[in-house]
Amino acid sequence: MSEQPVTETELQAYVDGCLPTARAVEVAQHLARHEEDAQRVAAYRRQIDALQAAYDPLLTAPLPARLQPGQRQRWLPLRHYAVAAALMAASGLAGWQLHAYVAAERAQTVYLARVAAVAHAVYSPEVRHPVEVGADQEAHLVRWLSKRLGTSLKIPHLAPVGYALVGGRLLPGDRGPAAQFMYQDAKGQRLTLYVRVSKEARGQTAFRFAQENGVRVFYWLDGRLGYALSGETERGELLRIADAVYRQLNP
């Protein structure tokens, strides 16, 4: 038989049904005689079926709000900030690329967002005792919390973005004491900034966003410190404030 040998590329093209008919017939004959190739071809076809069965439901699934047509003018402004923040953080990074490390770190920072959201939900509605030490004793507040957390803390001033400091409190955190600073705007809307300290520096991350029971949180790591800014404020606005906080802490 003067048959041309079947190449690997032709086997793949046979799987995808894009060989010219005459050649497809020859490949089919080849497969009839070569069990191993036939098994591979059958397995590759099953792969395609499995991929389509698994992911095709997304073609007809409702789009999440952020991808919907009515929202598309918002594709730009909101995410732009996040991208800018990511670039900003990425440019200052080194040795921060190990996947396993990032995964472990991510789990911990998600925890950071969660405890911060809970702390916000507990203390921000408080009328009589929202804080332990008020803004009128700011110097004392900084000294006290810096001492308890074992690091020199800075309190960002958010007057430029419309929020005044109410004060702060000490909280139990997952790895020792944590601090919460509370801010309030002219309408009485409150934000809290949760700060916790790790034993080792954990590099620097970009802003990440989480939402829990109506509390929105932007959180990030900066060396040994982890920050989470929480509020019921709209996401874009909260990001602008988080950006202001970040800039004050990293002048």
Add this chain to the structure above:
Amino acid sequence: MKRPASDVFSAQALQYIPRLRRYARALTADASAADDLVQDTLERALVKQSLWREGSDLRAWLFTVMHNVFINQVRSAAVSRTLPLDDSFADQPQLQSTDRLEIRDLDAALQALPEEQRTVVLLVGLEQMTYEETARVLEVPIGTVMSRLSRGRERLRRLTQGLPETASLKVVK
């Protein structure tokens, strides 16, 4: 009234969002990361829309944009991922619960492929692009597409069938 060019572009781009989403989901194995990728792609596409020639294949162009966004994210692992703790579940399409386990296995197997093989396996098998289209989207020669496809499919087969991973891959012409 003449509509602004960007409206025409957006209207046309919209029809491809579900396909971008399907591909992104299979690529990342993470519903939330996938939608981030789609969103980043749409933003980039809007910014760069003047580079798209009207009448040319918009699907291929959008997938090229997505590929570049994805590669940038892979190369800078530090890029932020948004992790909506609660609404990511609301965003998940309602898959049959009996399918869940198999999909998780498939997700895991795909993630075990090198990114360059995964993209080719998905563009050809899931998105049903021709080899030429795939080569254009990934901006690599067609021979590269073929060798990645061959290696990717074989590796996926070995992973899903529990076969040992052999290094003895056939020479691809």
